Amino acid sequence: MGNGNGPILGLDIGGTKLAVALATSAGTVLAETQAPSRATEGPEPMIERLADMARAVVSEAGCTIADVHAIGIACGGPLDPQRGIILNALNNPGWVDVPIVDRIEKALGRPAVLDNDANAAALAEHRFGAGRGADDLVYLTISTGIGGGVIQGGRLMHGANGNAGELGHISVCVDAGRRCHCGSVGCLEAYCSGTNIAARSLEAIAAGEASALEALEPAAVTAEAVAAAVRRGDRLARRVWDETMLLLGGAVVSIIHAFNPSVVILGGGVTGSADLLFDPVRTIVGERAMPWLADVVRILPAELGERTGTLGAVAVAIDRAESAVEP
Numbered sequence: 001m002g003n004g005n006g007p008i009l010g011l012d013i014g015g016t017k018l019a020v021a022l023a024t025s026a027g028t029v030l031a032e033t034q035a036p037s038r039a040t041e042g043p044e045p046m047i048e049r050l051a052d053m054a055r056a057v058v059s060e061a062g063c064t065i066a067d068v069h070a071i072g073i074a075c076g077g078p079l080d081p082q083r084g085i086i087l088n089a090l091n092n093p094g095w096v097d098v099p100i101v102d103r104i105e106k107a108l109g110r111p112a113v114l115d116n117d118a119n120a121a122a123l124a125e126h127r128f129g130a131g132r133g134a135d136d137l138v139y140l141t142i143s144t145g146i147g148g149g150v151i152q153g154g155r156l157m158h159g160a161n162g163n164a165g166e167l168g169h170i171s172v173c174v175d176a177g178r179r180c181h182c183g184s185v186g187c188l189e190a191y192c193s194g195t196n197i198a199a200r201s202l203e204a205i206a207a208g209e210a211s212a213l214e215a216l217e218p219a220a221v222t223a224e225a226v227a228a229a230v231r232r233g234d235r236l237a238r239r240v241w242d243e244t245m246l247l248l249g250g251a252v253v254s255i256i257h258a259f260n261p262s263v264v265i266l267g268g269g270v271t272g273s274a275d276l277l278f279d280p281v282r283t284i285v286g287e288r289a290m291p292w293l294a295d296v297v298r299i300l301p302a303e304l305g306e307r308t309g310t311l312g313a314v315a316v317a318i319d320r321a322e323s324a325v326e327p
């Protein structure tokens with residue numbers, strides 16, 4: 001199927017932006033571009049623009065589409081990675097049962113594969129980022145939502161139908177917990193995503209708790225603003241943040257017991273407040289994880305930043321090709 005040493009196209013379909021990169025199998029980016037998703041246009045115009053962006057990036061790198069070894073696609077789930085179908089992209093309304101792999105293969109004429117954005121990010125950090133050299137790692141992105149990916153023995157864990165690693169939806173609350181947008185209650189994401197750190201702070205203010213955050217427009221009360229208020233000594237912000245770290249740290253402890261990783265990588269927008277996040281999580285892991293699991297695990301910040309999506313898609317293409325040739 002073409003050029004085995006050729007560069008790989010990574011296509012990242014996000015709720016706010018489309019991003020494309022052409023990279024080597026070592027993760028060196030040869031050319032890249034991004035554009036607003038304009039998600040309200042629906043899938044077909046977005047797929048056409050994505051294919052145009054891919055052609056432009058290949059040309060900018062001085063290559064032709066025939067040089068491209070493979071194409072990886074990363075998108076928010078739920079999706080069917082084996083059949084290459086986006087079932088219902090929660091961050092892109094109207095993307096229901098979209099055969100994205102087929103559409104991209106027809107548009108660009110090269111073989112393509114699909115996985116969800118958090119699994120893709122886990123593979124990217126494993127190959128090119130904070131998890132280089134670690135065969136057993138767990139990646140957690142704490143952003144608008146919370147996503148995860150699990151690498152075991154150097155391979156991405158897929159599960160029975162391709163949905164393993166939905167770590168944002170592990171249950172962290174035994175009572176009637178907060179409702180999660182996945183339909184369940186008490187999920188990690190319902191407390192610790194950036195959206196929910198902000199929402200819990202606003203709910204406490206509405207319930208009459210005093211806070212300097214009251215002075216802000218509700219839309220300005222983001223997780224970042226809550227973290228800033230913690231640094232200024234705001235009591236409400238401190239209480240919400242400490243509860244968030246207890247739940248997040250507890251979830252990381254559970255993850256360590258489930259998978260015995262040598263690295264847990266935390267990424268996503270909320271980890272921008274790293275000074276308030278890594279120490280409490282590491283402390284809780286030290287207190288609660290069984291010593292023989294805690295002794296081997298490092299809790300590290302993600303390294304790839306803006307390129308997580310595109311390099312994730314590239315890593316999906318590499319991982320799928322390697323899985324195909326191994327027994």
Ligand SMILES: [Zn+2]
Pocket residue numbers: 168169180181182183184185187189190
């Ligand atoms: Zn959930």
